[in-house]
Every structure is written in structure tokens, then in C-alpha cells.
Amino acid sequence: MAVKFRDYYQVLGVPRTASAAEIKRVYRQLARKHHPDLQPSAERAGAAERFKEINEAYEVLSDADKRAKYDALGANWKSGMDFAPPPGADARAGEAASAEDLDDVSDFFASLFGRSGGRPGRGGVRVTMPGGDVEAELPVTLDDLLRGGKRRIQFGDDKSLDVEIPIGVRDGVVLRLAGQGGRGTNGGPPGDTYLHVRVVPHSRYRAAGDDLEMDLPVWPWQAVLGADMRVDTPDGAVTLTVPAGTQNGRRLRLRARGLPRADGTRGDLHAAVRIVVPERLSAAEREAYEALRRSAAAPADRPAGE
Numbered sequence: 001m002a003v004k005f006r007d008y009y010q011v012l013g014v015p016r017t018a019s020a021a022e023i024k025r026v027y028r029q030l031a032r033k034h035h036p037d038l039q040p041s042a043e044r045a046g047a048a049e050r051f052k053e054i055n056e057a058y059e060v061l062s063d064a065d066k067r068a069k070y071d072a073l074g075a076n077w078k079s080g081m082d083f084a085p086p087p088g089a090d091a092r093a094g095e096a097a098s099a100e101d102l103d104d105v106s107d108f109f110a111s112l113f114g115r116s117g118g119r120p121g122r123g124g125v126r127v128t129m130p131g132g133d134v135e136a137e138l139p140v141t142l143d144d145l146l147r148g149g150k151r152r153i154q155f156g157d158d159k160s161l162d163v164e165i166p167i168g169v170r171d172g173v174v175l176r177l178a179g180q181g182g183r184g185t186n187g188g189p190p191g192d193t194y195l196h197v198r199v200v201p202h203s204r205y206r207a208a209g210d211d212l213e214m215d216l217p218v219w220p221w222q223a224v225l226g227a228d229m230r231v232d233t234p235d236g237a238v239t240l241t242v243p244a245g246t247q248n249g250r251r252l253r254l255r256a257r258g259l260p261r262a263d264g265t266r267g268d269l270h271a272a273v274r275i276v277v278p279e280r281l282s283a284a285e286r287e288a289y290e291a292l293r294r295s296a297a298a299p300a301d302r303p304a305g306e
Helices: 008-012 020-034 041-061 064-072 089-097 107-113 142-147 220-225 283-296
Strands: 134-140 149-155 159-165 174-177 193-199 206-208 211-218 227-233 236-242 251-254 269-275
Touching: 008 020, 008 041, 020 041, 041 064, 134 149, 134 159, 142 149, 159 174, 211 220, 211 227, 211 236, 220 227, 220 269, 236 251
Parallel strands: 134 193, 211 269
Antiparallel strands: 149 159, 174 193, 206 211, 227 236, 251 269
């Protein structure tokens, strides 16, 4: 019976010019990722089908003679060309690719995963596979960035890890926990866990690399005349001088009040001036502003053309 011809290069995700070493490397990654025994029970059926497909593609592309014959068929497979495999090929491919009976794998698998003790399968092969890697998000607070700390991460219902948050970590950094991933099969080594750091927004401060940023509300008269202002920082309150004539948006720097670095130094804290206008004025305040308007002779009050 003829079966639909399939592009094994697409199955493995490699170009047609891929070397034998590249095909082998990609196959090992895919086989580890899609091995049914490493999947949740609800996903094993789909993983088994994918695992079989991967092995079928590798069986052809890893054999120089089979690959040459495959390449000789040309690109007509895209238009629906059928390919009738030689007698018995389906049975051999199914045996090599079976995802549900690991004892029936061939020596070809042993060359990838090695031999080990224990109950041997056909040909004396016992397949060992490394565990899969795990990726998760690690939310951290500003206090974690400033002082470090520990965070417990829950994976599913049956596993949790206590994670040490190092000084100097930043948003987007990936922390690797070696050997804390999925369990290996038949004595294979465990995988790793990769935690993607995500900084939780703070109500007052914004992290910008090694620096911190904050808004500094300033009254108009403070911006015009200058003022010494009490400013809260992560290390406590300090006095910050706002120079006379400060414009809206000006950034005032507090040195070494930012985030700590791994080498023990710190970034800076930048206070961005935001001039705020009082919503309600007393009679005296209104009179003061009226007098200011009269004395300023603002261009907007002049007749057009002057």
C-alpha cells in the first residue's frame, strides 16, 4: 500500500544541506523533548505519535544510502507524489520508532544514549535518557533586587524549590538550577530548571538597568525659587536640593542610591521633577498669582502682532 511521501527534513527541522552531525544533534534534542515517558499522562498519546515520526525521519536521514535515495526523489513530494516503501520497511520503521516498548529499540539508539546495566532489551540495550529541562517565571520584588533573598517556586502539585535570589540580578536574567529539572529515564541524569526573572512593578520606583527612577512632585514656587525637599529613598529619607529655575522633567541625581551590583557598587537614583499645580487656592494665593500675572506681561496676554 502506498503511503503519503513526507519531508523528513521538516520533521526534524533541519535544512537539506544539514550535516550528519547536525542531524544527530537535532534528533537527540527532539527525542529527549518528545519522549512519551517524560510527558504528562494526558499528553502521552500525542507525544508517542510525534516520537515515532521523529525516529522515522532520523532512520532515513542518518543512513547515507537511504538519505541519497530520499534526496533523489526531488521536490515533487510537495505536489502530492506518493512513495511506496520497499516490502517490510514499515515494520522496521515501526519497530525502531516504537514509543511504547523501549525494550525493542535498536543499537542505533544505544549509540545515542549508551548502554547501562539492568534488564536488557533486545540486543542487550537498555535506553537511558536525560531528563527534560523546565522553564518557569521567577517574580522578584524591588526589595529582592536591593537585598537578595529566597523565594519558593511551586512546580505543579508535587515539587517545589527554594531559590536563592543573588545580589545583582536584573529583569530578564535567566537563572539556571543545574540538575533540578525533569527526572532521567533508566538512570539518566536529570535536566535543569531555567528561571526567567521578572521584576514586579513598584508603586514608587522604576528599575532602569542599575539605576532607579522616581517622580518628584514640585510646586510651581519651589521650581521657580528653589527648595530643599525631603525625599524618600529605598535606604531612608534624604534632603534633596531643587535648584531655582528648575524646569518640568529635569532629573536630579542621588548618587549610589540605586540597585546594588554584584561587585558591591550601586547605581544611582534619579528623581524626575513633575511640577504640580494646586487645584484649590486660598484668597491670598489667588491674589499672589493675579499679581504675578500682571507683572509678568506674558506674551499670551499681548495683542496679536506685538
